[in-house]
Amino acid sequence: MRCYSKSGRSILGILGCSLTFCSLPLLAKEGMKVPATLKQSEKEMIAAGLDIPVEKLYNARGTGLNNAVVLFGKGCTGEMISGEGLLLTNHHCGYGTVQGLASTQSDYFANGFWAMNREQELPCPGLTVSYIRSMEDVTERVLGGIPDEMRDSQRDSILAVRIKNLENGFRYTTKKDAQVKAFANGNRYWVIISETYRDVRLVGFPPNGVGQFGGDTDNWSWPRHTGDFSVFRVYADSSNKPAAYSPANKPYRNSEFFTINANGYQEGDFTLVYGFPGVTQEYISSMQLEQVINFIDPIRIEARTKRLDVWTKYMSADRSVFLKYTSKRAGVANGWKKWQGELKGLKGNNVVTKKKQAEQEFQAWANTDTQAPYAKDLLFRMQSNSVAHDADVAVNEYIREAVLGIELISQAAELDKIRNIHYASLPTQVKTDSIAKLLRSAEGFYKNYDAATDRAVFVALMPLFMEKAGAYVPAYYRSELARFGNSYDKWAAYVFANTAAGSAEKLKAASSNPGSITDDPAWKLYSAIMQLRNEKIVPQLARYNDSLTRYNRLYMKAQILQRKYEDLYPDANSTLRVAYGKVKGLDPDGPAGYSFQTNLDEAVLKHNPEVAEFNMPAALIELQRQKDYGRWAVRGTVPIAFIADNHTSGGNSGSPVLNGKGELIGTNFDRVWEGTMSDYYFDEKWCRNITLDIRYTLFIIEKLGKAGWLLNEMRFAPVKN
Ligand code: ARG
Numbered sequence: 014m015r016c017y018s019k020s021g022r023s024i025l026g027i028l029g030c031s032l033t034f035c036s037l038p039l040l041a042k043e044g045m046k047v048p049a050t051l052k053q054s055e056k057e058m059i060a061a062g063l064d065i066p067v068e069k070l071y072n073a074r075g076t077g078l079n080n081a082v083v084l085f086g087k088g089c090t091g092e093m094i095s096g097e098g099l100l101l102t103n104h105h106c107g108y109g110t111v112q113g114l115a116s117t118q119s120d121y122f123a124n125g126f127w128a129m130n131r132e133q134e135l136p137c138p139g140l141t142v143s144y145i146r147s148m149e150d151v152t153e154r155v156l157g158g159i160p161d162e163m164r165d166s167q168r169d170s171i172l173a174v175r176i177k178n179l180e181n182g183f184r185y186t187t188k189k190d191a192q193v194k195a196f197a198n199g200n201r202y203w204v205i206i207s208e209t210y211r212d213v214r215l216v217g218f219p220p221n222g223v224g225q226f227g228g229d230t231d232n233w234s235w236p237r238h239t240g241d242f243s244v245f246r247v248y249a250d251s252s253n254k255p256a257a258y259s260p261a262n263k264p265y266r267n268s269e270f271f272t273i274n275a276n277g278y279q280e281g282d283f284t285l286v287y288g289f290p291g292v293t294q295e296y297i298s299s300m301q302l303e304q305v306i307n308f309i310d311p312i313r314i315e316a317r318t319k320r321l322d323v324w325t326k327y328m329s330a331d332r333s334v335f336l337k338y339t340s341k342r343a344g345v346a347n348g349w350k351k352w353q354g355e356l357k358g359l360k361g362n363n364v365v366t367k368k369k370q371a372e373q374e375f376q377a378w379a380n381t382d383t384q385a386p387y388a389k390d391l392l393f394r395m396q397s398n399s400v401a402h403d404a405d406v407a408v409n410e411y412i413r414e415a416v417l418g419i420e421l422i423s424q425a426a427e428l429d430k431i432r433n434i435h436y437a438s439l440p441t442q443v444k445t446d447s448i449a450k451l452l453r454s455a456e457g458f459y460k461n462y463d464a465a466t467d468r469a470v471f472v473a474l475m476p477l478f479m480e481k482a483g484a485y486v487p488a489y490y491r492s493e494l495a496r497f498g499n500s501y502d503k504w505a506a507y508v509f510a511n512t513a514a515g516s517a518e519k520l521k522a523a524s525s526n527p528g529s530i531t532d533d534p535a536w537k538l539y540s541a542i543m544q545l546r547n548e549k550i551v552p553q554l555a556r557y558n559d560s561l562t563r564y565n566r567l568y569m570k571a572q573i574l575q576r577k578y579e580d581l582y583p584d585a586n587s588t589l590r591v592a593y594g595k596v597k598g599l600d601p602d603g604p605a606g607y608s609f610q611t612n613l614d615e616a617v618l619k620h621n622p623e624v625a626e627f628n629m630p631a632a633l634i635e636l637q638r639q640k641d642y643g644r645w646a647v648r649g650t651v652p653i654a655f656i657a658d659n660h661t662s663g664g665n666s667g668s669p670v671l672n673g674k675g676e677l678i679g680t681n682f683d684r685v686w687e688g689t690m691s692d693y694y695f696d697e698k699w700c701r702n703i704t705l706d707i708r709y710t711l712f713i714i715e716k717l718g719k720a721g722w723l724l725n726e727m728r729f730a731p732v733k734n
């Protein structure tokens with residue numbers, strides 16, 4: 014646990030922390046531990062309620078439960094719930110894939126999808142599932158002999174060679190994939206040995222009225238009633254190995270999978286989350302955090318509010334626009350809402366002040382320390398470095414979120430690529446093939462594009478950029494606006510009517526007439542902003558990021574020395590981690606609605622057929638009316654979700670949530686709004702992860718989906734009466 018998370022109370026608390034608490038064994042709830050290091054925390058975990066040896070969670074023999082936790086798609090987690098490839102993850106993790114399978118005729122968002130046997134399971138092109146087989150600390154082999162003072166360019170090239178050699182060596186000996194990853198801001202290195210399966214099929218997907226119930230209104234908040242799950246199956250070739258999709262493939266026979274415990278839990282019970290948290294920045298300086306608070310979060314929120322207002326309006330007017338934008342919208346709205354909670358938490362908890370206090374202590378330590386001479390002026394250098402780049406950071410956000418938030422302008426990058434291919438000195442055949450490939454992948458974009466919607470986004474976002482970006486607005490933008498009499502409507506109308514970037518057909522036509530591209534108004538907007546960015550922002554930000562990387566590495570190294578951490582947890586980096594905590598309501602002395610668990614009766618009270626997000630399927634309401642809950646009833650209803658104080662992050666979506674015996678009690682899917690600051694600062698008073706209760710998942714599969722056949726392959730802990 015970082016000192017300053019304890020130190021909010023008084024100056025004495027802070028001093029006490031630096032002198033004593035930090036060298037005591039910590040009952041850490043905060044933190045995401047590397048599975049191969051769990052032995053160091055075993056005592057504390059057992060004291061907290063873990064009832065199995067940590068070797069069951071991970072061991073070098075390859076029989077740990079890590080083999081039952083997967084990286085699902087690009088950034089979610091999933092868990093194996095049978096020995097025949099059956100996989101559970103979140104609804105929102107399967108959402109993009111299902112969008113590719115759905116149409117107005119088979120509208121799985123409205124009606125759900127349930128395979129009634131294995132033949133009906135649907136192939137999901139492009140979806141992959143990766144298993145982490147083992148990991149090994151290779152810090153010495155990567156960093157050995159490299160002095161702190163070495164120039165970064167030299168250091169980077171040495172590291173690149175060492176890492177490549179290591180990866181090749183591990184690939185050769187393990188016959189699996191190997192990736193060397195940096196931890197603790199480049200102070201530790203681990204090699205991760207994995208296997209990726211490429212034939213993954215959709216098995217079950219509840220309708221949005223269950224899987225997204227509460228939608229963006231309830232997203233990131235508690236109490237919560239979302240049945241946020243979907244079910245897939247991993248397939249393998251005849252030797253049980255990864256293979257591309259083939260009808261001849263067989264369900265993957267995996268020896269490790271989770272036993273399901275449907276007996277429930279109490280407040281205070283031990284919980285453990287096993288998954289792939291993406292990014293946390295717990296150890297950055299107060300200066301970097303101030304940039305998040307002053308520029309990054311507010312600008313993103315401001316621009317996305319405008320974009321989302323437009324999208325919502327057009328999506329509710331037209332079902333086909335809804336189907337095109339629903340997945341994109343969910344993604345954009347997700348960050349938008351999270352950052353609002355994050356800002357509120359960071360400000361409300363005076364996190365900058367706490368960091369500044371901790372920095373004072375760090376400075377006092379550095380002034381007298383002898384092991385880390387580089388630490389003495391580190392914070393001063395970091396300070397002037399950040400201030401010098403505030404403006405670059407802000408404008409870069411406006412460019413990304415406002416200008417490139419207009420899809421047409423982002424898409425004009427394709428015109429630019431066509432031009433580059435055309436004028437490159439390459440054999441004709443290579444050019445033809447590259448352009449054909451580009452046009453093919455552009456089709457995916459246009460399938461989910463509506464120009465009228467995007468034109469309204471232009472009218473909403475362009476003024477924001479023009480007003481806020483000041484001297485960074487390209488001259489071309491100003492002259493165009495003036496040419497249209499300061500009317501954004503007229504400007505947008507002109508751009509959208511005259512560009513080739515707005516449809517697959519026009520893009521194709523432009524590809525056979527590349528000379529026309531420099532007259533294209535969307536291309537002109539794109540290339541003007543890119544030119545400005547490349548000249549005025551990119552070099553500055555690149556220099557800034559390089560120095561941040563170096564400073565943060567040294568700062569982390571010094572903090573490890575200063576705080577004498579035995580088991581300091583490295584920031585999340587999309588590698589497999591373990592967090593543990595306990596079931597806990599949000600505000601123990603607060604309102605009753607904030608208790609630790611929700612149920613179906615409460616959900617039905619929120620049902621509203623007029624509001625899409627709260628429109629629950631009639632069949633579910635009927636099940637509730639009849640109290641037709643099968644084995645899943647608990648005191649006359651079905652539990653839906655619960656909260657606990659595990660430290661999780663984006664990427665932990667779909668993670669198995671386990672009890673002390675390592676049995677599955679639910680699937681992680683969110684955090685509470687009050688605690689989304691935990692990516693920078695974890696406070697057990699406010700930070701909670703939200704878990705979908707496994708009993709609701711099983712109830713929906715069996716009673717609503719009528720897919721009870723799936724339960725036959727699952728393994729259950731004995732029923733407790
Ligand atoms: N907040 C959750 C996560 O970060 C769920 C997001 C999906 N739901 C939504 N309404 N956008 O992934």
Ligand code: GLU
Nearest residue numbers: 662663664666682683684
């Ligand atoms: N819903 C998030 C997801 O991907 C997990 C929740 C969180 O960020 O804590 O990834």
